[in-house]
Amino acid sequence: MSELTQMGAAAKAAERLLAVAGTKKKNDALEAIRLALLKNKERILEANAADTDEAEKTGIKKAFLDRLLLTSERIDGIAKGVAELIALPDPIGEVISMSDRPNGLTIGKKRVPLGVIGIIYEARPNVTVDAAALCLKAGNVCILRGGKEAINSNSILVDIMRESLASVGLPEDCICLVRDTSRESAKELMGLREYINVLIPRGGSGLIKSVVENASVPVIETGSGNCHVYVDDEADLEMAAKIVENAKCSRPSVCNAIETLLVHEAVAEQFLPLVAPKLNKYNVELRCDEKSLRILGISAITATESDWETEYDDYILAIKIVSGIDEAMDHIARYSTQHSEAIVTKDYAKSQRFLNEVDAAAVYVNASTRFTDGAEFGLGAEIGISTQKMHARGPMGLREITSTKYIIYGNGQVRW
Amino acid sequence: MSELTQMGAAAKAAERLLAVAGTKKKNDALEAIRLALLKNKERILEANAADTDEAEKTGIKKAFLDRLLLTSERIDGIAKGVAELIALPDPIGEVISMSDRPNGLTIGKKRVPLGVIGIIYEARPNVTVDAAALCLKAGNVCILRGGKEAINSNSILVDIMRESLASVGLPEDCICLVRDTSRESAKELMGLREYINVLIPRGGSGLIKSVVENASVPVIETGSGNCHVYVDDEADLEMAAKIVENAKCSRPSVCNAIETLLVHEAVAEQFLPLVAPKLNKYNVELRCDEKSLRILGISAITATESDWETEYDDYILAIKIVSGIDEAMDHIARYSTQHSEAIVTKDYAKSQRFLNEVDAAAVYVNASTRFTDGAEFGLGAEIGISTQKMHARGPMGLREITSTKYIIYGNGQVRW
Numbered sequence: 001m002s003e004l005t006q007m008g009a010a011a012k013a014a015e016r017l018l019a020v021a022g023t024k025k026k027n028d029a030l031e032a033i034r035l036a037l038l039k040n041k042e043r044i045l046e047a048n049a050a051d052t053d054e055a056e057k058t059g060i061k062k063a064f065l066d067r068l069l070l071t072s073e074r075i076d077g078i079a080k081g082v083a084e085l086i087a088l089p090d091p092i093g094e095v096i097s098m099s100d101r102p103n104g105l106t107i108g109k110k111r112v113p114l115g116v117i118g119i120i121y122e123a124r125p126n127v128t129v130d131a132a133a134l135c136l137k138a139g140n141v142c143i144l145r146g147g148k149e150a151i152n153s154n155s156i157l158v159d160i161m162r163e164s165l166a167s168v169g170l171p172e173d174c175i176c177l178v179r180d181t182s183r184e185s186a187k188e189l190m191g192l193r194e195y196i197n198v199l200i201p202r203g204g205s206g207l208i209k210s211v212v213e214n215a216s217v218p219v220i221e222t223g224s225g226n227c228h229v230y231v232d233d234e235a236d237l238e239m240a241a242k243i244v245e246n247a248k249c250s251r252p253s254v255c256n257a258i259e260t261l262l263v264h265e266a267v268a269e270q271f272l273p274l275v276a277p278k279l280n281k282y283n284v285e286l287r288c289d290e291k292s293l294r295i296l297g298i299s300a301i302t303a304t305e306s307d308w309e310t311e312y313d314d315y316i317l318a319i320k321i322v323s324g325i326d327e328a329m330d331h332i333a334r335y336s337t338q339h340s341e342a343i344v345t346k347d348y349a350k351s352q353r354f355l356n357e358v359d360a361a362a363v364y365v366n367a368s369t370r371f372t373d374g375a376e377f378g379l380g381a382e383i384g385i386s387t388q389k390m391h392a393r394g395p396m397g398l399r400e401i402t403s404t405k406y407i408i409y410g411n412g413q414v415r416w
Numbered sequence: 417m418s419e420l421t422q423m424g425a426a427a428k429a430a431e432r433l434l435a436v437a438g439t440k441k442k443n444d445a446l447e448a449i450r451l452a453l454l455k456n457k458e459r460i461l462e463a464n465a466a467d468t469d470e471a472e473k474t475g476i477k478k479a480f481l482d483r484l485l486l487t488s489e490r491i492d493g494i495a496k497g498v499a500e501l502i503a504l505p506d507p508i509g510e511v512i513s514m515s516d517r518p519n520g521l522t523i524g525k526k527r528v529p530l531g532v533i534g535i536i537y538e539a540r541p542n543v544t545v546d547a548a549a550l551c552l553k554a555g556n557v558c559i560l561r562g563g564k565e566a567i568n569s570n571s572i573l574v575d576i577m578r579e580s581l582a583s584v585g586l587p588e589d590c591i592c593l594v595r596d597t598s599r600e601s602a603k604e605l606m607g608l609r610e611y612i613n614v615l616i617p618r619g620g621s622g623l624i625k626s627v628v629e630n631a632s633v634p635v636i637e638t639g640s641g642n643c644h645v646y647v648d649d650e651a652d653l654e655m656a657a658k659i660v661e662n663a664k665c666s667r668p669s670v671c672n673a674i675e676t677l678l679v680h681e682a683v684a685e686q687f688l689p690l691v692a693p694k695l696n697k698y699n700v701e702l703r704c705d706e707k708s709l710r711i712l713g714i715s716a717i718t719a720t721e722s723d724w725e726t727e728y729d730d731y732i733l734a735i736k737i738v739s740g741i742d743e744a745m746d747h748i749a750r751y752s753t754q755h756s757e758a759i760v761t762k763d764y765a766k767s768q769r770f771l772n773e774v775d776a777a778a779v780y781v782n783a784s785t786r787f788t789d790g791a792e793f794g795l796g797a798e799i800g801i802s803t804q805k806m807h808a809r810g811p812m813g814l815r816e817i818t819s820t821k822y823i824i825y826g827n828g829q830v831r832w
Binding site: 016019020099101105107112114115193197198212213216218219220236239242243245246247250333355356357359360361362363364365366367368370371372376377378388389390391393394403404405406407408409410411412413414415416 | 528635652661794819825
């Protein structure tokens, strides 16, 4: 039995106990985790320093280093996230529906945990606690597999959480960490169908693609966002400019930021000079089709086919002029990753068409795509944003990491 | 571009049109299909005769031949199934929730089709129409890939359905058939992530295992059922005997039939002689652990470890005597495929424990496991019974082959 198989078996054994632990015990464990994080701040920062020192030696990018870094304030933030989770209602045990059948059977549908969730992620040690705490609240055991750069941070964080579980009488194996960060361990994890119910990859598109293609365990695909705003000829152009500025510039590295702006040809001459200065404030590089290039002139460069496909995650925006809502929706259908799409228009019929016909996790009228987020949608917490249609779509909160079972009350019914 | 890739692209193109076709048009198509099935009965029976003749030549099993066979009555039955589907409410367009956020955004969650569904199945040509009609009603395009033995039947059925689609102005490609029934085509289908949203295998455990292990398209696992009845020491033994007889003998080949009987040691001496004659009427072979063998004597044979794991789908029943509900639930946790599990007891606390602690799609108190079925659960129609926890669990009706999207109504909101 490999180390990972043993971990899988231990996780499966813990699953049965955690599934029936009840809300109070789960919240007690979360509170123990919260307190232990604060109490062990020094130890955590030391371990994290070992990771960041090592990363600096290898001459890693600054943005990467920032994601890896923990500070006293960041640990406070992680602990606050756990506190917020404690306050959220427990999704487990909710009876979604129950009714009597003509034969006298009473059939109910009850919310239960998914079971064992594998999380494969990169160098952000905050994910270690966020994901584990979310899984725990929803009665799920988690097997965490973070990036090798964060191994010291992740090890101490998981040690602390496992001690906290034990302190309230829950199995330590409710939270497991794969400490072997080789490619082989990731690959083995993706094949552990016997022990893992669902895999959730969190990170860049390379990681997600690799998990989706290689896993035999069911995967919930998250995160990739090639999002658009379409500015209609009947848009409030001032509003449209503010929305485009926000959707591109407020946080370009996240998946709900836009990558391409689509503008109706009838208002392009008027709109592009209105929005360009707003984007210019952030030094946004504009990659334009022929028509928009002619309007914007030397401040822009020519877009190529690959620009329509690219999630820049950066201060870059592709611009295309379209003949109307149909061409806009065709472009979106072709290039969108079905994450978040927006139209700006004052026209009722076009707003309805866009909402009905655009196929994406979140479709907006007259608002920025940046709102696609668990907290903004009122889910309270978020383990990722699903861009697939199976199981869950859009921001995934506690309810989205649960399953259901039918419970049937009989008095001797048989079926011949 | 391979033939299958072309089919995938055509299906994807049809998806956009079908998603917004509306209930009336989808019902019109179903009614056209129903009428065409009845009108073309002779042609269908001829094609089916070609399949059954060919199958008989290869000396195929009688049960297999029966699954392959269409008769005038069976075609009537298939058409009746389509009529029932027309009468069911359309799941698409339902707004599951909608509320205002503090920032003035109105956020709703709306039911939409899954998209393109691939169905891989074996030799039952009725599945061709059942599955296509269910997908159509829920706004999904389907790509069907049936067994090679039924290729003539499937071809004519799909031709008829495609003509019916065209007759009401829907794209023929809403229903596609993979006419190349080689292993290679099945394998290619399982990898068409770009065009297929979900794969649903329907058939024996070999087929399902192969799809689950080889597909990179997300799969909904269906069907395998190693189910148990546990007869508690506080059971009404007459009721228990009737439930065991029904759960084993009413239709042993289906997934909700039981394979193992667990009996509390305190009532085994009394219960086994009560249930044995009922099972004997059907010549059920009993495979017993040591203790139950001692009670049943020469009418039974010794069970081995593999018996606890086997889904017989036949008139065979494994029997094990347990010390109580804990050992029963341990056995179930170890060997169950988490399909349907039942307890027979008069004790309140034990009924609650079993419902809460047993992890299966359907958990019963004092009723036969045979009720796990879309029609019996009131879903109206069924595309399969999911034994996984992701997306859907238990019988899957129309709602279970849908997804959702968030629709967001704003008036200029941005998020900095």
